[in-house]
Amino acid sequence: MAYIIHRLFSMAITLFLISIITFTVTNILPGDVAMMIMGTQSNPEALANLRENLGLNDPLVYQYSKWIIGMLTGDWGNSLLFKMPIGPILLQKMTASGLIVLLSMIIALALAVPLGVWSAVYKNKWQDTVSSSASIVGVSLPDFFWGIMLILLFARALGWLPSSGFVDPGEDFLLALKHAFLPSLALGLGLMAHLTRMTRATMTGILSQEFIRVARAKGLAERVVVWQYGLANAVGPVMTVAGLQMGYLFGSIIVMESLFNYTGMGWLTYQALLNRDIPLIQATVFVIAAVVMLINLIVDLLYPFFDPRIKLK
């Protein structure tokens, strides 16, 4: 319990730092918010008035506190691009991206764990060479290249799946899955390569330990030794790495959602950056960093469930 309180406290500090970094980076943006609202042809006096009204002439510290208090009280401001309050937009886009993130993680783990274990069991044999080569090739291909290949294969050549667009899972779940599948697969394949390498390394370490030799010596089937005794010990480290890959995943969704025109968080961030919608950039960057940090916190807190030997302190 004391551990959880400690972690929550340090999380608050990190969130505070995240907000400061986000605010600082976006405030050196050369774009002028007032100019963006009124257009470049507007008269200078009206511009100056709007600047004053928006508080753009206030000291930065004051602007920052106004922003952070707004964020804390649920007033996230308005997007300049969509001319709508940011809060509801973010909520909707987060659900859209949640589907992709979850799906790609499932795909990655479902492929990476068996491959990694297989590689470790047949260490330095041809099976290991095949799986290791596949994963190093996977790490080396840019995600958007995977995306383009998948569009060519599944959407254009075979015509099985749509190549772009987003459908709300609340309206038609099956269609939503169809639209989310290709971007998730592209992300999952890139992610898989990292996770396979990690699973292989962890399992190699575990399989050379005493208790595995004992389990073999007492005549347990190799299947049981590897998949129950061995894998149970690898779950913790693999989950931790999967959690750490969240940062990578949330970076990649920006590219992938733009490629597939899937209007989620990554697409929103990209639109905000392209159009220099500063309030929206601040909100999306802050939320993504906060989510990445939270997911890692949750993985840490769940660790004792995967590995009862570990006590949180």
Place this chain on the structure above:
Amino acid sequence: MKNLKKLFNPKGLIGSTLVILVVLIAIFAPLIIPPEYATRMDMRARLSPPDFSHWLGTDQLGRDLFYRMMLGARTSINIATSAVLMSLIIGLPLGLMSGYFGGRVDNVLMRLVDTLLSFPALLLALTISAVLGPSMQNTIIAIGIAFTPYLARLIRGEALRVSQMPYVEAAISSGATHLRLIIGHVLPNIMPVIIVQSTISLAFAILAEAGLSFLGLGTQPPEASWGLMIQASRDYLDRAPWTALVPGTAVALTVLGLNMFGDVLRDVLDPRSD
């Protein structure tokens, strides 16, 4: 150095061959190929498939993809090397100080680094590039800054480990100054890790540059860049898939080479990772 033999196993050979090949192309292609070859538009041969006059086909403006790919190598290598160098120049002193001195400096620096690590590297790079305005130079700065926390964290851990070694303690007791200790004892012993990590960071930097340019927030036209080529190919995938395949394969082979080379370097230089 019996480890050195590993450089010549299949993985090492493939990796180093690919890396040497790309570096040679990056250096010599712009010297040999007249720049107008890559910009000359052949309007009668737009999106033409690979044939004898255009080995790898042409793009939507009828520009030769083979020449554009060769010239794009320099852009990629230039940006990636400069970005990694930049993150080393910032990250190395920070990591060394943090790991070596420990205490309050370490606490503050590592808290900052951990916070920066919550930002996905690509998001950070994209934001910085948007902030500064996309250009080749700003792409380097964006990727360089985005990579710094990773290098600083790694170097800090290594510096911490090495500064607790008996030989460092021995040097302290013989009255060596901090500067002498850091430069003479700590730095040389973490050099292998830095070299391996830089090689692998180069691979990531090439991917990041391609990603940034693909999104239009990296290298800008008319510069020849692999990411830009892939971006341009998006609208012509149906009719001319080679416009995506050519630059995509170039990125993949370069990154593959660097990754394999990095893996083998780790085996050669880092005796602990067996």
